[in-house]
Amino acid sequence: MFKKLVTLIGLFMVLLCTAQNDQLFEQATDAYNAGDYGKAVSFYNNILDNGKHSSALYYNLGNAYYKQNKIAESIYFYEKALLLSPNDQEIKTNLSYAQNMTIDAIDTMPETGLARLYKNVTGKLTFDQWAYLGITFMILFVLLYILFYYSNYSTRKRFTFIGSLLALFFCIISVLFAYVQRADFDKDQPAIVFAEESTVKAEPNTTSAEVFVIHAGTKVNVLDQLEDWKKIKLTDGKTGWLPQDDIKLLKDF
Numbered sequence: 001m002f003k004k005l006v007t008l009i010g011l012f013m014v015l016l017c018t019a020q021n022d023q024l025f026e027q028a029t030d031a032y033n034a035g036d037y038g039k040a041v042s043f044y045n046n047i048l049d050n051g052k053h054s055s056a057l058y059y060n061l062g063n064a065y066y067k068q069n070k071i072a073e074s075i076y077f078y079e080k081a082l083l084l085s086p087n088d089q090e091i092k093t094n095l096s097y098a099q100n101m102t103i104d105a106i107d108t109m110p111e112t113g114l115a116r117l118y119k120n121v122t123g124k125l126t127f128d129q130w131a132y133l134g135i136t137f138m139i140l141f142v143l144l145y146i147l148f149y150y151s152n153y154s155t156r157k158r159f160t161f162i163g164s165l166l167a168l169f170f171c172i173i174s175v176l177f178a179y180v181q182r183a184d185f186d187k188d189q190p191a192i193v194f195a196e197e198s199t200v201k202a203e204p205n206t207t208s209a210e211v212f213v214i215h216a217g218t219k220v221n222v223l224d225q226l227e228d229w230k231k232i233k234l235t236d237g238k239t240g241w242l243p244q245d246d247i248k249l250l251k252d253f
Contacts, residue, residue: 021052028060037067055084059091066098072216074098076192079219079250086126102217108235127181134174141167189222191232191247198247200240204229211240220247 028043041064047057062077078095085091125133144164151157196216201208204226214220214234223239224231230247233239 021047021050024050025057028064032060032064032067037064040064041068055081055088055091058084059088059094062091062094062098066094071098071101072192072194075102075217075219076194076248076250079190079192083250086123099217103215104218106218106234106236109237122177122181125177125181127178127185130174130178130181134171134178137167137171137174141171190250191220191222191230192250193218193220193247195243195246198242200232200238200242201229202240204231204241208241212238214242222247222249 024043024047028040028047031037031043032040041061044057044061044064047053058077058081062074062081065071065077066074075095075098078091078098081091082088082095122130141164144160144167148157148160148164151160193214193216198214200211200214202211203209218234220232220234222230223233225244226241228244229241230244231239231241232247
């Protein structure tokens with residue numbers, strides 16, 4: 001009896017929280033459409049405080065900050081939205097608009113043809129989607145093998161056997177891509193610079209030599225941390241140390 005009561009209370013709280021978040025989302029949308037972007041941001045952040053996050057929520061936050069000309073914040077939330085929906089063209093378009101308003105113009109290190117092909121193929125789906133696809137192919141393999149085992153006709157046996165082998169092959173490929181995508185995701189620690197201007201040092205202390213200067217909205221990749229300093233790398237290959245308070249990590253879900 002007690003377990004059932006706890007379950008019912010838990011279910012009620014989930015439904016109540018969902019209804020509250022839906023109401024906040026509607027209020028945020030109304031505020032955004034009315035041009036009150038600061039109020040919209042407040043409502044969206046209340047949803048985040050409730051533990052709810054989604055690509056749509058981050059995208060709308062990015063739009064609201066962009067309307068307020070807060071470029072670093074808008075880029076930050078567009079990038080977070082892309083982490084959840086990496087192939088969303090609308091997010092990419094709005095992100096490019098925001099990036100065009102940043103001060104720093106940083107080149108990207110050239111990639112080999114093989115590296116570009118690898119990213120184009122594996123980047124079509126997230127690691128979760130590749131994993132689900134692998135499970136689908138595994139189920140298909142089992143079904144086709146059962147049909148092959150119980151089939152009485154040679155032609156049907158041939159097609160089901162070949163089909164089962166192909167399903168197994170694509171299952172292995174999908175699982176491999178899921179593993180590689182997950183490894184790449186865990187390895188990268190992207191962040192956005194929030195300080196209006198940040199001096200990047202050669203070593204993690206204030207007295208070391210200045211390497212370069214970056215500004216708000218620039219995307220970096222965090223390589224290491226030492227006390228209150230983080231070692232970062234730019235897309236052009238430059239590295240250095242800056243205070244950890246100058247940046248915000250994107251994968252802080």
